[in-house]
Amino acid sequence: MTGVLLIDDHAMFREGLLLTIAKADPELTVHDVASGHAALAAVHEHADISSVIMDYYLPDIGGAALVKGLRQLRPGVRILVLSASEDPDDRQNALAAGAHAFVHKSADSRTLVNALACVRAGMPWHEGATTVIRVPPLTPMRSAAHTDEATLLSTLTPRQGEVLRLVCNGLRNREIADHLGMTERTVKAHVSAVLTALGALNRTQATLIARRGGLFGKPQ
Structure with missing residues (x-):
């Protein structure tokens, strides 16, 4: 919920x-x-x-x-x-x-x-607006539609996509840093950017979006 x-x-x-x-x-x-x-x-x-x-x-x-x-x-x-x-x-x-x-x-x-x-x-609101908008439950913070999640994934840079794949595989920042040959601080910055781009609250939710959006093939 x-x-x-x-x-x-x-x-x-x-x-x-x-x-x-x-x-x-x-x-x-x-x-x-x-x-x-x-x-x-x-x-x-x-x-x-x-x-x-x-x-x-x-x-x-x-x-x-x-x-x-x-x-x-x-x-x-x-x-x-x-x-x-x-x-x-x-x-x-x-x-x-x-x-x-x-x-x-x-x-x-x-x-x-x-x-x-x-x-x-994520819509603008102004004082005096009267139309009530019904918002379905969000998972995690956006619509769960595959097309929306695929669109979110498309906004990532190639490097962010690599980092996200490794996050989905359960690797920690230090392990990702060793795998990609970068500092742990840089990995942390990439992870933060990925979460922001996907509207995810944490790595688990980012993984769900990645899998549903088709990062590993057919959307799940």
Whole structure:
């Protein structure tokens, strides 16, 4: 199942959001925390988290700093900021830091559901949008269609493709470095680039995309 991380320090508001999201998409697994530090720990612990709904002002880490921290920890994560702030600079700073949408807390549940669906689907969202988009469960963070996965694989460089093949064969960075005659640091950079290009959360999900996309022949 696909996971969403909900970050808000107000328990009652957070519980209301949990009910709204569960009703809108029962297939989603929602993890909820009350602070920035807990959010970073949750992303580290739960590989299924592919999108985040976060309050902009939290008691410990908040604002653009948390957006950047989440994206550094998981580069492909999709972030929706939900805030009571009326300051246009907050919105600009959040988006500049890597957030994909900024929704005011006065918005109704339909607006929130639509914004989350757009963010998860990689589509632009703008204030005032009313059409609710249904997003099927993602595996891992994109559509599981073979054609989409084959297209993702085609964006890799030849060297990234070689690295991905070895990752799929279960080799670790040091082993890949020895096999390809490069440094372990370079391999790590290639692996990170591959995960970002494929929208994968980890090596296991990258392997699934590679096999389904036909890296080893007929798509599986």
